[in-house]
Amino acid sequence: MRRLLLTLALMTCAGGVQAQRFVLAKTALELHDDAGRTLARHATRVKRMDQRSDDGRFAVLQDADSGRIELWRADGQQLKRDAAWPAPALEVEQLCLYRDPQGLLQLFLLGAEGLSEQWLIHERRALPVQRLATPPQPSACRVRDAEAQLYVAEPGVGLWALSADAERPGRRLLLAEAQLGEKALNAKLDAWLAEHPAAAPAARPPIVLPTGQTQPMREAGDAADDPAIWVHPTRGAQSLILATDKKRGLAVYGLDGRERQFLPVGRINNVDLRQGLAYGGRMLDLAVATQRDEAALVLLGISPAGRVSELARLKTTLDDIYGVCVGRNAEGGLDVFPNDKDGRVQRLRLKLSGKTWQADVVGEFRLASQPEGCVVDEAHQALFVGEEKRGIWRLGLAVPGSEPQLVIAAGPGLTPDVEGLAIHPQRGWLVVSSQGSDSFAVYDIKPPFAQRGTFAIGTNAALGIDAVSETDGLDLAPANLGGLYADGLLVVQDGHKRLPQGPQNFKLVPWAAVEKAVQQRR
Template identity: 45%
Template sequence: MKILNAILFGALVSCGVVAQAAVVLPGAAAKASELAVMPDGGWLGIDKQGLLLLDARGNERARLALRAKQLDVRPQGDGVLAVVMDANAEQVVPVLVDLAAGTLTAQKPFPAPPFGIEASCLYRDTQRIDHLFVIGKDGQAEQWLLHGDQRRLVRKLSLPPHSKHCRADDAGQKLFVSEEHVGLWAYNAEAEGAPGRQLLKGGEVEKKGQVRVLPWKAVPATVGGAAAAGGAAAAGPRAGAAAAAPAAKAIVEPRGQTEPVARTGDAADDPAIWRNAADPAGARILGTNKKQGLLVYDLNGKELQLLEVGRLNNVDVRQDVTVGGRRLDLAVATQRDDNSVMLFAIDAKGHVSAAGAFATGLENIYGMCLYRPADGGLEAFINDKDGSFLQYRIEAGADGQGMSGKLLRRFKVASQPEGCVVDDRNHRLFLGEEKRGVWTVSAKGDAPAKLSMIMPVGPQLVADVEGMALYHGQGGAADYLIVSSQGDNSYLVMDAQAPYRARGSFRVGYNLAAGIDGTSETDGLEVSSANFGGPYAKGMLVIQDGYKRLPDGPQNFKYVAWEDVAKALKLD
């Protein structure tokens, strides 16, 4: 019999035994090479002549003529979404199944990939967006997004060669791929995030009652979504690889994004926001490229300036500060080539220019943030990978030219920090120790450096602890601390006042209308409550994206309307 009974997946996996069973299938269902059970008790199947819709007795209700392979399905409204490969055209065709009317309606096919298709399968993400994986004989693979008439390439992948079948577990966000003569691999089905894989079970047959991994000659499918992927998939849960579904978090769509940086790999790192007092829409977004220098963007994400000044890591901005008797807007960044601090002046139109630098004596300079004390001056907190923090007062150079730093205070955490932010109103520094959590300490340079842990790493904050920013509510509204929870690609929002209550977490997902992907592995972020007009009238959040998708490309920064965050988390 060509068909492996899908029921075996649930019934036999607990005892670790997989076998073929004598299953009596009615009518035309018995001749199908692959089957999916429909919610009404009928069947969707494929044979050499086409895709077939069958009733519970195996009688044909509808047929779509094509040389069909690789069937997969998901529920959609009162019917079913199916995908099937047209083996002659080497294209995957989505099909809408209307169970009440008994019809099959082919939709716009996916573009033919630059390789022959050996396997294809569906995945439905936490935003309820459908994706298609297509895999070639040599391991080339692509992930596509399916939404109405949209067919958008999300990313390219490298998967095992000679992969005959795949299935996705929507709840666990896993893509299962069988590699001939090896076993079953589990991949992250989410495009946002680091690539990785796990071998669930290797070998064709193992000894003495252990799980037998069957070849995937036919792959039954169920409308429920999680894969029943023949015998091989049955090995997965017994091997301890069936991941628990991640905790549900609110999803916020980005409203805009910057042009990608000019360097591939891990390049973009930290943003800052400069507000144009005369023209809210004339704001500037500064971003570091740690392989090149400082970038300046407008609110449409267009790159306006590139200052090639070396390996900048973190950047921060303070406006209307007094340095050497002059009132000006300044950006400050850490420079990893020579462990120095670089300063940049920002004029009234948002043009950025180098304004000086000073040495720190640190060995591995890393993160930084700015503080404007009550006297209107400017101070900077600089940290090192060894946990050291140095607090500097920014001053005019000895000759009245350039700028320098006067060391006020030093303290240390036990392990590597990076992100930090200062609440100027309340003179509090918040800093992140990447593996341990969020600390707070007085920002005053003459105060004892007594640190207090306010949010340890745990379920709400998953290491690494990275970028940090403060949202200052207008008109007496609450202030919030936003922290990049890099380990689960989310953002934690906390009250910025004791007892620092957690208000919730969110992720940034796809904006399909604008063709913008979500964010993941975020290093730096920045927020402002200022009115920037349009969608950002109640403020904006700028987030570094570690994996640019839709399609793949160098890293960039995403723009999020604060109003969307506040609505998603029901903030004041």
């Protein structure tokens, strides 16, 4: 009888430490001790299997007859089937397990024709993470958790390495050409892994979990970009998220993530807003977005009930308008700070004459390379601007003619691109998207602009919400929005939507979780 011995797992018994392992017999799944004695046996035909010992002794296998995927555990000296899931649509050629840096269990199902699936296994549920292209007809696969790397053997071709982290998809890399058959190639894969020790895992920032997410964009690709939070004047839980779909327009979501409105205003990139602005004897809530096709600003009004409507299109003198932020000026009106990909940043003063809106240029400066994210510190009359490759600049707004100063350089904890910026005025903190490291950095808004900490947004497996990566824009509201957001809310764009794979969206994080993560690093 031909048997396939897989990896060993350790267990503690009354008699001391004893090794156990799952073994595939021709017509059974067996549990063996270190002496090769059969402790338990379940009659079945198994097509593929992988096993682990990092959370007790368990194995994931595919039943050869039904095609379904099953999770088995060693329960003392007995076999126990914990869960079973319907057969996947693809023909599974290999399967292998992966424990991600957050400690969550994932499974790769490698298809015979090169189309494969990645699942998250959590509390007896199998959640689809993504579909991915892999080498066809694989003869073996291994995952090194510390490297988040999937290794695949393709007979007649060689050994491949792929990213196991769905949030950081990378290019497929051919490690070694080897025109060998299945058995010899599998041996070569094991030898290659033994000869190339796994790299030590990089230090990771504290993880916070999203507790909500918006509906995905209408189309695939790079569509979602920048959010702004509108706080309901009397009922915080009815607050809204304005978010740019940079292919089509502006989406408006409730805190439950459902779309309440969509304004097809064209290819807008960034959006920002302020509430309670004084114009024409009235108090108005206004949002401003950059319209790239028209090199213009789209001015939007928000009613007390949360209805968003377009008020005006305001042409600018910028050639390739990109990011924008807004701030309340001394007269109680709105100053708008759009920027251009060529490095120019303008200060425009928004005015209302009768029913006509206009934006007058009152200042301009230029950075050496492309900016985008920015935020106004109204309490200290300052503008923070992110230059994507270099860091964060600060410009004093109270004194005309002031020059911007580079106050936070890209480096440890802030990996280019520098993207979204937001301020928590009560804490005196600046929150920045460190896009290149899929994380967020927190700084003091006063000199010497010390870094308070960093954090990343992980997978909330219980709610089926994926982690956050490659964030563009973000916003925070330091207000009581009720429930989980009683201490405030952070909203971030997610560059890769998983669980399941789909168009980009925005994730919601309780501010209290951010506070805890930042304090953890001090």
